[in-house]
Amino acid sequence: MKKWILALSLAGGVLALSACNQTGSETIAESKAGDVTQEELYNAMKEKVGDQALQQLVYEKVLSKKYKVTDKDVDEKIKQLKKDLGTNFETALAQYGYKSEEDLKSTLKLGMLQEKAAMKDIKVTDKELKDYYDNYKPEIKVRHILVKDEKTANDVKKQLESGKKFEDVAKKESTDTVSAQNGGDLGVINNQNAAQYDKDFIKAAYGLKVNDISAPVKTQFGYHIIQVTEKAEKKPYDEMKKEIEYDVKSSKLTNEDISKAMEREIKDANVKISDKDLKDALKPQTPPAGQ
Known part of the structure; x- marks a missing residue:
């Protein structure tokens, strides 16, 4: 912003x-x-x-x-x-x-x-656009529960698998107090903001199918249980070229x-x-x- x-x-x-x-x-x-x-x-x-x-x-x-x-x-x-x-x-x-x-x-x-x-003064090359597309991450909507150790993370996953609501468990168990208040909701992760997150967290999140619950994911912050609730499909390059050009130019601005x-x-x-x-x-x- x-x-x-x-x-x-x-x-x-x-x-x-x-x-x-x-x-x-x-x-x-x-x-x-x-x-x-x-x-x-x-x-x-x-x-x-x-x-x-x-x-x-x-x-x-x-x-x-x-x-x-x-x-x-x-x-x-x-x-x-x-x-x-x-x-x-x-x-x-x-x-x-x-x-x-x-x-x-x-x-x-x-x-x-x-x-x-x-x-209008910013120039980009075709190679820059194609490289950006190759590394492009489509939008995913993510929520998580962060805890201090793997044992607690496994317990959290069992609670979810037993039918407890994700948002209820997040409010009770998550040490990420900001997202916990919102049921673990982190909003949308995409190509523009993915770098703000831990690499292992991003890798795990993008490896999930919609509504699947991850195994405990270790990062510098602790252990996460992650769920992706929405996931966009990656469009063909030609359909995304205008959007990609804007993103690349904006990143240079x-x-x-x-x-x-x-x-x-x-x-x-x-x-x-x-x-x-x-x-x-x-x-x-x-x-x-x-x-």
Whole structure:
């Protein structure tokens, strides 16, 4: 998600700042010590988040003129995020500082526009695409129960084979407390996120048929009992080529690529800033570490 979004925490500030009238004298807060006017609020917010807010607003206006990201595109991306994260979606929203799904959508749209602008500069070869396809892992929906030792893992498997519900055993036995709350659900594993998991875990999960329960699988975290509840089929290369090209280009995309693309788009649009306090808002900025 980081790759789509350059300013995860700015959406609220942008909306609030753009809603203020710079010359308004309307009183928006009263007290015995004095009133706060709309103009005072605007100036205070401009000082705190003005550069970033103006940058985001200009980016969206400039990019929307040249590139197309529809509400349907954003909804599809949200749908994929929900599928990937499963029951952890709401937790992820909170982690990234979003108040709601709608809050995410506005920032996500800008991120997708930036991605379109930057991706046209990324080149890929046929060999890269075919290598990616050869190593491609189709989506699987996975749940697990993690325990400390093999003896406990074997006991867990016996409980499941005796007819106990997977989600009930996970809640009772699993040391992975986050997934345990959701019946062991890890959401969807696919080519994009498989590297986040232990290699032995991935190998075991992809070796299972739908609804089969694994033998104990040892990883650095302990012993897992794994079940795959859904498994997609790997499509022929020609049917997947467009998707693969997007994935490979996306994997190459860096914050530097996005910054360069935005410099180009701003220059092409001949953007001029009349507010002297915000004259540096569109100057290239070094992205925060880790993004």
